[in-house]
Amino acid sequence: MTPLDDLLCQEALDIHFQPIISLKQKTVVGLEALARPRTMNVGEMFKQAALAGHLLEVDRLCRRKAMEAYRALAKPRPLLFLNFETSIIDDGIVGSGAILSLTQSAGLNPSDIVIEINESKVADIAALKRFVEHHRSLGFLIALDDLGAGHSNLPRIIQLRPHIIKLDRELIDGIDGDFLKQETMRSLVGLCKSIGSLVLAEGVETLAEVDTCTTLGAEFFQGYYFSRPQAPLTLDFAAIQPSMLAAANRLRSAAVRAMRARRLESNRIQYLLEKGRKLLLQSEPERFDTALANLVRRDLSLEASYLLDQNGIQVGNTQLGQEVSVSRSHLFAPTSHGADHASKEYFFSLLDGGLERYITEPYISIATGNLCRTVSVVLCHPIVGKCVLCIDLKARSAACRAVAGGASNCFVNSRRLIGGNK
Numbered sequence: 001m002t003p004l005d006d007l008l009c010q011e012a013l014d015i016h017f018q019p020i021i022s023l024k025q026k027t028v029v030g031l032e033a034l035a036r037p038r039t040m041n042v043g044e045m046f047k048q049a050a051l052a053g054h055l056l057e058v059d060r061l062c063r064r065k066a067m068e069a070y071r072a073l074a075k076p077r078p079l080l081f082l083n084f085e086t087s088i089i090d091d092g093i094v095g096s097g098a099i100l101s102l103t104q105s106a107g108l109n110p111s112d113i114v115i116e117i118n119e120s121k122v123a124d125i126a127a128l129k130r131f132v133e134h135h136r137s138l139g140f141l142i143a144l145d146d147l148g149a150g151h152s153n154l155p156r157i158i159q160l161r162p163h164i165i166k167l168d169r170e171l172i173d174g175i176d177g178d179f180l181k182q183e184t185m186r187s188l189v190g191l192c193k194s195i196g197s198l199v200l201a202e203g204v205e206t207l208a209e210v211d212t213c214t215t216l217g218a219e220f221f222q223g224y225y226f227s228r229p230q231a232p233l234t235l236d237f238a239a240i241q242p243s244m245l246a247a248a249n250r251l252r253s254a255a256v257r258a259m260r261a262r263r264l265e266s267n268r269i270q271y272l273l274e275k276g277r278k279l280l281l282q283s284e285p286e287r288f289d290t291a292l293a294n295l296v297r298r299d300l301s302l303e304a305s306y307l308l309d310q311n312g313i314q315v316g317n318t319q320l321g322q323e324v325s326v327s328r329s330h331l332f333a334p335t336s337h338g339a340d341h342a343s344k345e346y347f348f349s350l351l352d353g354g355l356e357r358y359i360t361e362p363y364i365s366i367a368t369g370n371l372c373r374t375v376s377v378v379l380c381h382p383i384v385g386k387c388v389l390c391i392d393l394k395a396r397s398a399a400c401r402a403v404a405g406g407a408s409n410c411f412v413n414s415r416r417l418i419g420g421n422k
Contacts, residue, residue, distance in 0.1 A: 169203025
């Protein structure tokens with residue numbers, strides 16, 4: 001008899017639970033069930049099961065043991081996060097009713113359980129969709145595991161629309177000091193929100209990782225920072241409370257600071273726009289370039305300024321701010337008198353949309369090749385009539401960083417890759 005046969009016959013595995021935290025609710029919202037074989041590690045167990053053709057039996061044993069251990073916990077219980085070996089979907093198990101049958105046999109309800117799946121392990125996407133839709137209709141919640149691990153298929157995620165998406169430890173590890181990871185998570189959080197999924201940061205191990213993921217929009221947290229996996233008899237939610245409450249308080253404080261910073265910087269941007277408008281209104285048309293140059297060259301946070309007429313045609317030349325470097329590539333060059341900006345959101349949103357002010361998301365400026373944001377405002381000059389003043393903010397400036405967290409009441413956000421002064 002092989003070690004795997006012995007494991008299956010003797011059911012020689014235990015279940016540990018790792019808490020899943022909600023900082024906004026200040027509570028443990030879930031417990032992920034993790035198999036702990038007694039005679040081998042879990043990776044070896046599934047490897048041997050796959051080689052011996054017993055993957056389905058091992059998977060069902062793990063699920064049953066997890067439900068039994070969960071049922072024995074005192075009520076009220078958090079949700080049970082139950083891993084499902086998704087690769088067996090390709091073996092035609094969809095519709096077997098095994099999960100529902102196990103749930104009912106354990107005296108549980110589908111509403112108690114979150115089924116965790118890994119879409120990358122399934123070749124038959126149609127079968128995977130049927131599996132997800134069927135179990136969703138029964139009342140189970142669906143979580144997609146390991147997003148950001150380097151193999152996830154984003155179109156599949158959109159098709160499956162899980163209730164919860166777990167961001168993999170590979171993405172979370174060191175995210176506090178990695179700009180690219182932060183921007184990746186920011187984009188994934190935006191995707192999750194757009195399809196109605198909650199975001200769980202998996203594998204958080206440090207205070208900095210928790211705080212960064214909080215700032216980037218994670219709703220749930222799982223990892224050693226809060227709790228390691230524990231045997232059912234040693235689960236201690238009270239021990240998690242201090243770190244959870246401290247993190248929740250930091251979340252609130254950080255949100256308040258960000259809100260204040262956005263308000264201050266929005267006010268500063270409004271001041272810049274009003275200052276620029278005043279300079280132009282007091283200038284003759286032939287002095288517009290001088291007025292714009294005076295505006296940007298006194299503030300190191302400003303990239304450029306330029307003026308558009310009521311048709312979106314540039315009046316005068318682009319005025320660059322102090323210490324602004326321009327890319328040597330022929331793709332990038334400041335625009336000059338007569339350039340057409342009529343198709344840019346920061347123009348037509350004002351003239352056609354009736355807005356008075358506008359601010360873009362960060363984008364690469366064709367003027368300089370640098371990351372910036374454009375703010376614009378309408379003015380009515382006594383000689384040339386209605387115009388649009390545009391100011392490019394350096395993306396690394398305090399104003400750009402603060403306003404990036406959310407538009408103020410007087411601004412509207414617009415995401416662009418290439419826009420601005422081109």
